[in-house]
Amino acid sequence: MPKAIINRDFTVDLYNLGLNTASYKDFVLENIFSQSLANRLIGLDNTKPIKLNFTATGVKNGYYLEGTIEYRLKGECSRCLKVINKIHQGKFKAFFTDRYNESKDNDSVYELYGTQADLTPLIIDTVGLSLDYKPLCDENCQGLCNFCGEDLNKTTSHKH
Numbered sequence: 001m002p003k004a005i006i007n008r009d010f011t012v013d014l015y016n017l018g019l020n021t022a023s024y025k026d027f028v029l030e031n032i033f034s035q036s037l038a039n040r041l042i043g044l045d046n047t048k049p050i051k052l053n054f055t056a057t058g059v060k061n062g063y064y065l066e067g068t069i070e071y072r073l074k075g076e077c078s079r080c081l082k083v084i085n086k087i088h089q090g091k092f093k094a095f096f097t098d099r100y101n102e103s104k105d106n107d108s109v110y111e112l113y114g115t116q117a118d119l120t121p122l123i124i125d126t127v128g129l130s131l132d133y134k135p136l137c138d139e140n141c142q143g144l145c146n147f148c149g150e151d152l153n154k155t156t157s158h159k160h
Helices: 120-130
Strands: 011-013 024-032 042-044 049-059 062-076 083-097 109-113 116-118
Touching: 049 120, 062 120, 083 120, 109 120
Parallel strands: 083 109
Antiparallel strands: 011 116, 024 049, 042 062, 049 062, 062 083, 109 116
């Protein structure tokens, strides 16, 4: 069965690098990620582009990629329900190989399609692991009053 690339917008051709430790190339990819990545309260803002900035190095049996991914998260605070709209940046290190089936023990190993590296699974892993299950608008968020629902961040003398 032929291998299939998931998302051409986040695919890089590493052919010019060769499989040699002296070769590397810097890449910058910026595009909208169309797949939904979210939990109940927060997720990737699919209306804003994801930016990947990385270096690819040719190594024995594949390519090593190291860099950063920048994206916008959108959702609501788990304590006060305010809208959260923030830019998040994560780092990644990954190995792309055509010997993927032999390397499944490592979470940072991804499948290579000839000389094409589809970064979609890497993006899903990096963004998905950054999603908080209890996102906060601020580290010191006081939340809402359990009795009346008033936002405790807006007052210092809340009483019943």
